[in-house]
Structures are given as structure tokens and as C-alpha cells.
Amino acid sequence: MNPSPWTKLHLHAMHELSIAMSIVEMAEEEAAQRGAPQVNAIHLKLGKLAGVVKGALLSAYELACEGTSLAGSRLVIEEVPIVVYCSTCLAPRTLPSMQCFACPECNNPVSEVLQGRELQVVALEINE
Secondary structure (H helix, E strand, O other): OOOOHHHHHHHHHHHHHHHHHHHHHHHHHHHHHOOOOEEEEEEEEEEOOOOOOHHHHHHHHHHHHOOOOOOOOEEEEEEEOOEEEEOOOOEEEEOOOOOOOEOOOOOOEOOEEEEOOOEEEEEEEEEO
16 A cells, blocks of 8 residues: 555654754753753754755754744754765766766766765854
């Protein structure tokens, strides 16, 4: 039995909401450890292969912040491109699309991903 498009959308949104809730929890803990009363922004690196939809995560973040000390804060997302290592060219290459895992210079298939899977909080902007 195939799930309906609505079910797929709902499950995908739940995935981003659980990620957003984890980010909020982590930021609250870090701010508490530093004695910071307010987090203004969270900076996140998001790779194209992370399996997370940027727009859905931004919406989920707003929802996850409601009723917390992070209400009103921003989630700043830096999108990370897919960079692979081409064993033919002996060099890292940025893929123009995740649909084709071939070196954009020599067109040989590539499998070693150097970056693009990130889902990493890299900084908090806090008021101390």
C-alpha cells in the first residue's frame, strides 16, 4: 500500500519538526550553561544530502520555539553544496546537482562525498 501524498508531506514535516525541537533544546541548554538570558539566532550548516528541506525546517523552527526562551530568535541556514572527490582528476569537485554523481570535469562516476551531508549547529548569537 502506497502512502498518500498528504501522508508523505505530513511525515516529512514531522521529521523537520523533530530536528527543530532538538536544535531548540540544544540551544537552550548551551545558553543556560553560559548564563545567557536570550538567544538571538542559531547558525546552522545544512548539506544538500542531509535529507532536510530548508523551508520546512525554518517553519518547524518557528513552531518549536513557541513557548520557549528562544521565541523570536532566528534560524540562519547556510546551505552546503555537494563536494565529491574525483579519483580520475585527483581533485575535489562540486556537483551541480544531486541527481548525477559524476565529475563535472571528466564525467566519470564519483562516490566519495567530502561535504554535503552536514546538519550542524555552528554558532549561537546570544545576549550575555
